[in-house]
Amino acid sequence: MHKLACPKCHEPLQKVEKTYQCSHHHCYDIAKSQYINLLLNPDKATNNPGDNKESLLCRQAHLNQGYYDIILDEVVQYIQEHHHDHMHILDLGCGEGYYTYHLKEKLNDDSVFYGLDISKNGIQMATKYTKDIYWIVGNSKNIPILDHSLDVITALFTVVNAQEIKRCLKEDGYMIHVTANNHHLIEFKELIYDEVKMKSDEFIRLPFEVVKSYDFKKKIHLKNHEDSLNLLKMTPHYYHIKKEKRHILETLGEFDVTIDIRITIYKPL
Numbered sequence: 579m580h581k582l583a584c585p586k587c588h589e590p591l592q593k594v595e596k597t598y599q600c601s602h603h604h605c606y607d608i609a610k611s612q613y614i615n616l617l618l619n620p621d622k623a624t625n626n627p628g629d630n631k632e633s634l635l636c637r638q639a640h641l642n643q644g645y646y647d648i649i650l651d652e653v654v655q656y657i658q659e660h661h662h663d664h665m666h667i668l669d670l671g672c673g674e675g676y677y678t679y680h681l682k683e684k685l686n687d688d689s690v691f692y693g694l695d696i697s698k699n700g701i702q703m704a705t706k707y708t709k710d711i712y713w714i715v716g717n718s719k720n721i722p723i724l725d726h727s728l729d730v731i732t733a734l735f736t737v738v739n740a741q742e743i744k745r746c747l748k749e750d751g752y753m754i755h756v757t758a759n760n761h762h763l764i765e766f767k768e769l770i771y772d773e774v775k776m777k778s779d780e781f782i783r784l785p786f787e788v789v790k791s792y793d794f795k796k797k798i799h800l801k802n803h804e805d806s807l808n809l810l811k812m813t814p815h816y817y818h819i820k821k822e823k824r825h826i827l828e829t830l831g832e833f834d835v836t837i838d839i840r841i842t843i844y845k846p847l
């Protein structure tokens with residue numbers, strides 16, 4: 579049984595024909611492509627929140643080439659090592675769904691999976707991987723999941739809300755948080771910015787017990803112009819390129835770039 583909750587009143591949602599409804603008769607349509615829109619208007623900053631279509635398509639192309647599978651493998655390995663039957667796993671800010679889908683494929687168990695993103699375009703793309711995941715348009719600041727019902731939350735390169743994570747995780751549940759370090763994609767930053775600023779990561783750390791935290795650094799080789807452009811375009815750096823530097827977009831060819839991330843396993847206190 580799923581753990582979906584009404585985003586308005588947090589009561590359990592029941593499937594009634596082509597909708598999900600709570601006991602207060604709040605009703606949400608299931609889209610033709612089988613995702614559920616549980617994003618409330620007050621939880622939207624704009625009409626079309628989240629990553630845009632171009633960025634999502636570039637992300638999908640990049641991920642489907644397997645360039646970031648080394649990150650996926652780290653996440654899979656931790657979950658496999660701490661596995662138990664019938665887990666409920668939520669991928670927060672799942673984007674176009676690559677990691678959620680491959681996590682499910684690789685675990686290949688009886689876990690129930692949820693992929694949530696604020697971008698409707700992202701979730702629509704995600705439904706093409708499989709219908710066997712609860713794909714949800716929603717906001718990580720108001721997660722439409724019942725209290726203390728999840729075993730694992732994964733959050734890769736996305737915004738999270740500590741209170742909501744604590745509310746949704748079971749007492750023995752944990753979160754896998756993947757964040758970018760200062761030297762992540764440093765070669766792109768050096769190409770784009772006159773001065774590369776090093777930022778403190780204080781504000782992305784969460785007030786939970788750290789079970790494990792480690793840095794993962796590796797260089798990857800982007801094979802050609804298209805692959806290099808896809809990675810650049812799926813990052814915010816692409817939108818910061820000044821006019822006088824835009825020529826790099828044409829001349830960009832094969833490229834060695836550093837992946838430098840931190841993987842932290844948290845248990846809410």
Ligand SMILES: C[S@@+](CC[C@H](N)C(=O)[O-])C[C@H]1O[C@@H](n2cnc3c(N)ncnc32)[C@H](O)[C@@H]1O
Nearest residue numbers: 628629671672673695696697717718734735736
């Ligand atoms: C950098 S992308 C990462 C996507 C995916 N985890 C991956 O690594 O491929 C960040 C994602 O967070 C989503 N996002 C941003 N704010 C959000 C929010 N408040 N709630 C849910 N998703 C959000 C964006 O739409 C985007 O898909």
Ligand SMILES: [Zn+2]
Nearest residue numbers: 584587600604
């Ligand atoms: Zn309700």
